[in-house]
Amino acid sequence: MTTSGDHRRGGEVPWSAEELSEEIFRGLLSTLEIFNMYVGVRAGLYEALAAHDTLTPDELAEAASIHPRYAREWLEQQAVAGVLEAPDHAQEGQGSDSYHRRFRLPAEHRRVLTSPDDPLYLAAGPLFMLGVAEAVPHLLAAFRTGEGVPYARYGRDTREGIAGLNRPMFRNDLVRSWLRAMPDVLERLAVPGARIVDLGCGVGWSTLAMAEAFPAARITGVDLDPASIEQALGNAAEAGLAEQVEFSCGDAALLESSGAVELVTVFEALHDMADPVAALKTARGLLGPSGAVLIGDEKVEDRFAAPGPELERFNYAFSVLHCLPATRAENARVEAGTVLRADTVAAYAREAGYADCEVLDVDHDLWRFYRLGG
Numbered sequence: 426m427t428t429s430g431d432h433r434r435g436g437e438v439p440w441s442a443e444e445l446s447e448e449i450f451r452g453l454l455s456t457l458e459i460f461n462m463y464v465g466v467r468a469g470l471y472e473a474l475a476a477h478d479t480l481t482p483d484e485l486a487e488a489a490s491i492h493p494r495y496a497r498e499w500l501e502q503q504a505v506a507g508v509l510e511a512p513d514h515a516q517e518g519q520g521s522d523s524y525h526r527r528f529r530l531p532a533e534h535r536r537v538l539t540s541p542d543d544p545l546y547l548a549a550g551p552l553f554m555l556g557v558a559e560a561v562p563h564l565l566a567a568f569r570t571g572e573g574v575p576y577a578r579y580g581r582d583t584r585e586g587i588a589g590l591n592r593p594m595f596r597n598d599l600v601r602s603w604l605r606a607m608p609d610v611l612e613r614l615a616v617p618g619a620r621i622v623d624l625g626c627g628v629g630w631s632t633l634a635m636a637e638a639f640p641a642a643r644i645t646g647v648d649l650d651p652a653s654i655e656q657a658l659g660n661a662a663e664a665g666l667a668e669q670v671e672f673s674c675g676d677a678a679l680l681e682s683s684g685a686v687e688l689v690t691v692f693e694a695l696h697d698m699a700d701p702v703a704a705l706k707t708a709r710g711l712l713g714p715s716g717a718v719l720i721g722d723e724k725v726e727d728r729f730a731a732p733g734p735e736l737e738r739f740n741y742a743f744s745v746l747h748c749l750p751a752t753r754a755e756n757a758r759v760e761a762g763t764v765l766r767a768d769t770v771a772a773y774a775r776e777a778g779y780a781d782c783e784v785l786d787v788d789h790d791l792w793r794f795y796r797l798g799g
């Protein structure tokens with residue numbers, strides 16, 4: 426990001442007209458390349474490349490059942506963009522047959538594009554982008570009427586995009602880092618019969634990560650979106666965890682109290698809930714005497730400040746296009762949007778009856794973690 430406007434006072438724009446124009450051009454280029462990446466993900470082109478050392482356009486066409494002319498153009502585009510290697514092209518003469526050119530997905534880039542549990546995996550990002558783009562005409566209408574855009578209207582790409590972006594964090598960090606900041610809870614989760622409830626669980630990657638880590642625990646995932654729950658059930662069966670985990674479709678704010686749960690989790694979902702205070706009250710009713718709630722939500726700034734850092738830009742962009750309209754479609758009591766600030770979470774917790782709301786000492790680039798109890 427160009428910041429030649431450092432001398433400017435807060436609230437002023439950081440760019441000159443030329444700099445803004447350059448910034449938009451860079452964004453256009455990234456958007457075009459992200460859309461090409463979407464094709465690579467959804468058409469299985471990266472997977473096909475990862476299964477071979479190198480492929481020619483004809484070989485990729487054969488392996489992924491696509492037309493050779495598209496295979497060639499896409500491979501060349503990906504190599505020019507720096508995603509793929511074209512190892513022998515420097516030795517090619519004029520008029521060489523471009524259908525004989527070979528392309529490789531380097532091992533380093535396989536981590537980012539074909540390894541869904543790798544911390545660097547980002548191939549779900551393009552899915553999210555296309556899913557949101559599809560909903561933009563509805564959003565435009567909502568801007569005029571004030572209505573929302575239902576979560577389901579964002580479709581499979583958005584659902585799988587969000588799930589795929591968060592999955593590596595659940596697989597790598599949830600137990601090893603986030604829950605380590607709650608050592609007393611961690612200990613109790615190993616006790617046979619311990620109960621965990623995962624609110625706003627999406628397609629269930631967080632629920633399943635906890636099920637794997639705590640084989641003696643019983644875990645329930647709850648989400649309002651039927652398509653997410655259907656996918657979660659499939660994911661549980663595929664992971665061999667269907668016996669230990671149950672998924673239920675419903676509103677987190679309307680669950681019956683049990684007073685028997687050790688841990689309630691809410692990952693990147695509190696800001697999406699139409700009535701977050703009611704959901705937190707429900708969570709409190711679920712907890713046993715020593716139970717606690719763990720919330721992971723966006724690591725936003727403490728207060729509005731413009732211009733903002735990159736992560737704040739990301740969260741606001743996400744909010745306008747997705748979180749705010751999806752929440753408005755649920756007749757929201759409050760409308761936090763993606764930018765759910767720490768003092769708002771603390772106020773929700775107080776209103777829901779918790780005596781304690783602690784920001785946990787967890788080092789994370791994107792999320793902040795809150796422990797609620799008492």
Ligand SMILES: C[S@@+](CC[C@H](N)C(=O)[O-])C[C@H]1O[C@@H](n2cnc3c(N)ncnc32)[C@H](O)[C@@H]1O
Pocket residue numbers: 576587588591592624625626627628631647648649650653675676677678691692693694697698699700704
């Ligand atoms: C950004 S997604 C996060 C999903 C999942 N926790 C993850 O990190 O991949 C937010 C989720 O909250 C769910 N949600 C929104 N309001 C809800 C409510 N009142 N009760 C249960 N789930 C809700 C949505 O359906 C969606 O799956």
